[in-house]
Amino acid sequence: MSRPPLIELRDCFKTYRNGALEVEVLHGVSLAIAEGEFVAIVGASGSGKSTLMNLIGCLDRPTAGHYLLDGIDVAELEPDEVAALRRDTLGFVFQSYNLIATASALENVEVPAIYSGMSPEARRARAEELLEMLGLGDRLDHRPNQLSGGQQQRVAIARALINGARVVLADEPTGSLDSRTGAEVMTLLRDLHAQGHTVILITHERDLAQQADRLVEIRDGLIVDDTGPMEVPDRAALPSLAPAEAALPAATLRLAQEAVRIAMRSLRANLFRTALTLLGIVIGTGSVVTMLAVGAGAQQSVLEQISSMGTNLLLVRPGAPGQRGASADAATLTVQDAEAIAELANITAVAPEIGGSGTLRFGNTDHRTSVTGTTPELALVRDRAVEEGSFLTNTDVETYAPVVVLGRTVVDELYTDGSDPVGSFVLINNVMFQVVGVLAEKGAAPFGGDMDDVAYVPLTTSQLRVSGQHYLSSVTVQIADLALVDETEAAIHDLILQRHRTEDFRIHNMASLMETATATQGTLTILLGSIAAISLLVGGIGVMNIMLVNVTERTREIGIRMATGARRSDILTQFMLEALAVSAFGGALGVAAGLGTAAFLKSIGIPITYEIAPVLLAFGCAFLTGLVFGFLPARKAAGLDPVTALQSE
Numbered sequence: 249m250s251r252p253p254l255i256e257l258r259d260c261f262k263t264y265r266n267g268a269l270e271v272e273v274l275h276g277v278s279l280a281i282a283e284g285e286f287v288a289i290v291g292a293s294g295s296g297k298s299t300l301m302n303l304i305g306c307l308d309r310p311t312a313g314h315y316l317l318d319g320i321d322v323a324e325l326e327p328d329e330v331a332a333l334r335r336d337t338l339g340f341v342f343q344s345y346n347l348i349a350t351a352s353a354l355e356n357v358e359v360p361a362i363y364s365g366m367s368p369e370a371r372r373a374r375a376e377e378l379l380e381m382l383g384l385g386d387r388l389d390h391r392p393n394q395l396s397g398g399q400q401q402r403v404a405i406a407r408a409l410i411n412g413a414r415v416v417l418a419d420e421p422t423g424s425l426d427s428r429t430g431a432e433v434m435t436l437l438r439d440l441h442a443q444g445h446t447v448i449l450i451t452h453e454r455d456l457a458q459q460a461d462r463l464v465e466i467r468d469g470l471i472v473d474d475t476g477p478m479e480v481p482d483r484a485a486l487p488s489l490a491p492a493e494a495a496l497p498a499a500t501l502r503l504a505q506e507a508v509r510i511a512m513r514s515l516r517a518n519l520f521r522t523a524l525t526l527l528g529i530v531i532g533t534g535s536v537v538t539m540l541a542v543g544a545g546a547q548q549s550v551l552e553q554i555s556s557m558g559t560n561l562l563l564v565r566p567g568a569p570g571q572r573g574a575s576a577d578a579a580t581l582t583v584q585d586a587e588a589i590a591e592l593a594n595i596t597a598v599a600p601e602i603g604g605s606g607t608l609r610f611g612n613t614d615h616r617t618s619v620t621g622t623t624p625e626l627a628l629v630r631d632r633a634v635e636e637g638s639f640l641t642n643t644d645v646e647t648y649a650p651v652v653v654l655g656r657t658v659v660d661e662l663y664t665d666g667s668d669p670v671g672s673f674v675l676i677n678n679v680m681f682q683v684v685g686v687l688a689e690k691g692a693a694p695f696g697g698d699m700d701d702v703a704y705v706p707l708t709t710s711q712l713r714v715s716g717q718h719y720l721s722s723v724t725v726q727i728a729d730l731a732l733v734d735e736t737e738a739a740i741h742d743l744i745l746q747r748h749r750t751e752d753f754r755i756h757n758m759a760s761l762m763e764t765a766t767a768t769q770g771t772l773t774i775l776l777g778s779i780a781a782i783s784l785l786v787g788g789i790g791v792m793n794i795m796l797v798n799v800t801e802r803t804r805e806i807g808i809r810m811a812t813g814a815r816r817s818d819i820l821t822q823f824m825l826e827a828l829a830v831s832a833f834g835g836a837l838g839v840a841a842g843l844g845t846a847a848f849l850k851s852i853g854i855p856i857t858y859e860i861a862p863v864l865l866a867f868g869c870a871f872l873t874g875l876v877f878g879f880l881p882a883r884k885a886a887g888l889d890p891v892t893a894l895q896s897e
Contacts, residue, residue, distance in 0.1 A: 252319060253280035253477075254446055255304060255415070260313035262299050262469075273299045275469040276313070281448065282477055283414065286441040288449040288457035291466040298419065300466060301450045305338050305417045306330050307811060307890045328815045335363050335813020339408025343420035345400040346808045346894060347392040347407075350517045353379060353399075354388040357406045362506045363813040364411050371410065378406035382436070398429035405436055407812065409445075416440055419450045434459055511826040514798070525794045526834040528787030533838025533870045534845060540862035541846040545855035560730050561629060562737055563756040564589070564723040564744070580752050581720040583707070585744055589725055592743065594736045596726040599626040602710045603721035608703060609675040610662040617658050619676060619703045621710020629726040637670040637685030644684075644706040650713065652676065653685040655700040679713050681705065733757060787834070788873035795827050795881035806885050807893025820886035827878020828871065835870025839863055 262274040273296045281287055291297040302308040303315055306322055315322045317333060325333070339360075340346070347356045354375050361371035379385060382402040392400055401421060408416055418437060422430030434456065441447045441461075449460055457463050465473035515522045566581045586600040602621040607614055626632065627639045634653070644651050652674065654662075659669050669683045690699035711718055727736050737755055744753050799806070806819055843858070850856040 253316075254283035254318055255279070255281040255448075256316040257300075257303065257310075258314040258316070260303060260310040260315060262296075262303065262308070263311045272311075273469050274303075274310070277466075277469070277471055279464065279471060279474075280477065281446065283446050284441075284444060285477065286438070286447045286449070286461040287464060288451060288460035288462070289464045289466060290451055290454055290457040292452055295466050296469040297450050297452075297466050299469075301417055301419050301448070302891050304415075304448060305340060305811070306334050307894070328817070331363075331810065331813055331815040334811060335360055336411055337414050339411070339413030339416045340811050341401065341404050341408050341416065341418040341421045342894075343423040345392065345397075345404050345424075346804070346811070347400055347403060348805050348808060349392055350513060352389045352391055353384060353395065353403045356392070356403055357410055359407060359809060360411045360812040363809075363815070363818055366411075374410055375406065378409055379403070382406055396429075397425050398432060401425065401429075401433055402436070405433070405440075409440070411813070413445065415446045415448065417448050417450070420452070421449070422451075422453075422456065430456075508825055508829070510822055511829050514802070514826060515829060518798075521794060521797075522830065525791055525830050526837065528790035529831055529834025529870050529873065530787075530838040530841055532785070532787040532873075533835045533866045534841035536866040536869065537839055537842025537863060538845045538849070540866070541842070541856050541858060542849065542854065544857035544859055544862070545850075560727050560733070561758040562725040562727065562733070562740060563758065564725065564740065565721070565754050565756065566719070566752060567754055568752055569754055580748055581723060581744075582718070583720065585747060586720065586723045588743055588747065589723060589740055592736070592739050594728050594732050594739075596728045597625040597628045598726070599623055599629045599724045600707060600720045601626065601722050601724065602707060602715050602717060602719075604710070604715040604717075606677045606703070606714060608658060608662060610669075610672065611665075613662050613664060615658060615661040617655075617701050617703055619705060619710070619714055621705050621707040621715060623707050626704065626724070629724045632690070633688040634685045635688040636668075637683070639685055640704060640706055645708050648708045648712055649706055650679065650681045650709060651684045651706065652681040653687060653704045654683055655687050655698075655702040656689045657698050657700040658703055659686055676703070676705070676714060785873075787870075788831075788877040791827055791830055791874060792877035792880060794830075795823065795878055796884070798826070799823065799881050799885045802885075803888060803893045803896035806888050807890050807896065810888070810890040811894060816886040819888075820882045823882035823885045824875070824878050827882065828874040831870050831874025831878070832867075835867045838870060839867055842866065 257277055257279045259276045259278055260274055261272065261276055263270055263272045265271075277296075277300060279300075289297050289300060299308070303310055306317070309315070309323060317337065322330060322333070348359070351359075354372070357375040357378060358371045361374065366374070376385070376388065379388060379402075382405060384399060384402055384406070387395060387399060390399075392403070395403065401424075405416075416437070421433050421437070425433065437447050437449065438459070447460075449457065451457050462477060463473070463475045464471060564581065564585075583600055586598050589595065590598040599622055604619050604621075605616060606619040607616045608619075609615075620626075622640070623645055624640050624642055627634070632639070635656075637653075639653055640651065643649070654669060654674075662674065663669050663672075669686055672683050673680055674683060675681070687700065687702070687704075705714060725736075725740065727733055737757060741755055745751055809819065843863070846856045846858070
C-alpha cells in the first residue's frame with residue numbers, strides 16, 4: 249500500500265471467558281484497510297465476523313495482538329479516549345437498527361452530536377439535512393415503532409454520519425429488510441463510499457459482499473481469503489463535523505442540559521413507576537417537615553407557658569433539698585422571710601403565697617378550685633393582668649378583707665347565666681366573699697393544669713378564714729437583672745439559712761427550668777425527626793431499586809449511547825440526574841404535603857411552628873437521598889461493556 253492504513257489489525261486474538269470456560273473466537277487475525285476503501289467482510293454465522301467488527305469499531309478490545317486506528321494503538325487509550333474515537337471517527341449501522349425506542353427519528357440522529365458538544369441548533373440542522381437527504385424529511389418526529397424497517401435503517405445511517413464519520417461500519421444492514429429496501433440501503437452505502445467514507449460491510453451473503461470493492465472472507469476465526477487492497481485515489485481525509493472539545497467552553501453545560509432533558513423524557517416514559525418512586529420520597533419528606541413542625545410547635549408552646557410565668561423568677565419553697573413535697577415539720581417559711589428577702593439587692597418584687605383549695609358557690613352552682621392567699625405583688629411577678637375590676641390591694645391585706653379575684657375558668661363554671669361577676673358575692677367554704685376582679689385568660693400550665701382555674705384572696709384573709717395556716721406554701725421572687733440571677737439566688741439561700749439555722753427550703757430558678765425544658769423539647773424534636781427520617785430512608789431505597797430496574801431495562805439504550813460516543817461519565821451523569829430529578833421533585837411535593845398536613849393539624853388545635861430550617865433540611869435530605877441511592881445504579885450503568893449492553897434484550 250502506498251500510504252499507512254487507516255485500520256490495521258496485527259495478529260489479533262479474542263477469547264471469551266465464562267467462569268472456567270474459555271472460547272477463542274479470533275485466532276491471530278491480521279488485516280489492513282486503507283482510508284476510502286469499500287470492504288466487505290463475509291462469513292457464515294459463528295465465523296467471528298461480528299467479533300471482528302466489534303474490534304474494528306472499538307466496542308471491544310483484542311485479548312492479544314494490536315489494533316491501530318489511524319496509527320494509534322487503541323489498547324493504549326483510556327476509555328473516554330476510545331469513546332471519542334467511536335463518536336468522531338466511527339459510525340455504526342446495525343442489523344437490528346439499535347434506535348432508542350422513546351426518542352424520535354430526529355432525536356436518534358442527534359445522539360452522537362450531543363456527546364461531541366455540538367450546539368443544539370447546529371445538530372438539529374445537521375440531523376434534518378441528513379434525514380431530508382435520505383428521504384425521511386416527513387418522518388422527523390416519528391418514533392422507531394412508527395417507521396418501517398427500511399426507514400429505521402436510514403435513521404441509523406443518518407446517525408452514523410452526523411459527526412462526519414470517516415469509517416462507516418455496517419453490520420448485516422440488509423438482514424432485516426426485504427430485497428427492494430435492502431438494495432436501497434446498499435445504494436446508500438455505495439454513495440457514502442463515493443463521497444470519501446471508508447465503508448466496512450459485515451455480511452453472510454456473498455452476492456451482497458461482491459458489491460464491495462474488496463472482499464475479505466473469515467472462517468473459524470481466521471481470514472481465509474482477501475481479494476487484496478484496492479488502489480484508492482488520494483483525497484483529503486473527511487473532516488469531522490464534531491467541534492474540538494477544547495474549543496467548546498460550554499460543552500459541559502450542554503451535556504448537562506441534554507442529560508436533564510433525557511432524564512425527564514425517561515421519567516415521563518414510565519409515569520406510573522415514577523409516581524410510585526415519588527411516593528416514597530414524598531411520604532418521607534412530608535413526614536420530616538410535619539414532625540419537626542409539631543416538635544417545634546410543642547417546644548414553643550411549653551416555652552411560652554413557662555415565659556408566661558416569668559423567666560426572671562426565683563421560687564422559694566419549704567422542704568429540704570431532695571425531699572418530695574413539704575412535711576408539716578418542714579413548713580417553716582414565713583411572711584417575715586418574704587419581707588427579709590424583699591430587702592436584698594436586685595429584687596423587684598416578692599409575692600408570698602399560701603396554697604390550698606376550696607369549693608366556691610354562686611347561686612346553686614358549685615365549683616372546686618385552687619384558692620391562693622397572696623399579696624398585690626403576685627399580679628406583677630406572675631404577670632396576671634385583670635380583665636374586669638381590680639386585683640387585690642394592700643388595704644385588702646391589712647384589713648383582712650373578704651374579697652376574691654377569679655380566673656376565667658371559675659367565672660365560666662359559676663356564672664352560667666351570663667351575669668357580671670364583679671361586685672357579686674360567692675361562698676368559699678361557706679364564707680362569703682365579694683368578687684372584685686376577673687383575671688385575663690392565661691391558658692394551660694406548662695406542666696399540666698389550667699392557669700385560669702384559680703381564685704386569689706388576701707394573704708391575711710386566707711390565714712384567718714380559708715386555709716387557717718400561717719406558714720407560706722411558697723415565695724415568688726422577681727429579680728431585676730437576670731445576669732445576676734446566680735448571685736441573687738445565693739444571697740437568698742444564705743439569708744434564709746441564717747434565719748432558719750437549717751436548710752429546710754429549696755430555691756427553684758425559672759431560667760434554669762426553661763433551659764431544661766428547651767433541652768428536653770429539643771431532644772423530643774430530634775426523636776420525632778429521626779423517626780420521620782426512617783421513612784425518607786425507605787423512600788431512598790425505593791429510588792435505588794427503581795433505578796436498578798431502570799438500568800436493567802435500558803441496558804440496550806446504554807449500549808447504543810456508548811456505541812455512538814457517550815463516555816462513562818456521560819452515562820453516570822444521566823442516571824444520577826434521573827435519580828436526583830425524582831428525589832428533588834418528590835422532595836418539593838413532600839415539603840408541600842408536610843406543610844399542608846401541619847396546617848391541618850394547626851387548624852384542629854395542635855401547636856405548630858413553621859421554620860425555614862426544617863423545610864430546607866427535609867428537602868436537602870431528599871436531594872441527598874437521590875445522590876446517595878442513585879449512585880450505585882448510575883455506576884452500574886456507566887460500567888457496562890458496550891458489546892454486552894448492545895446484545896441485551
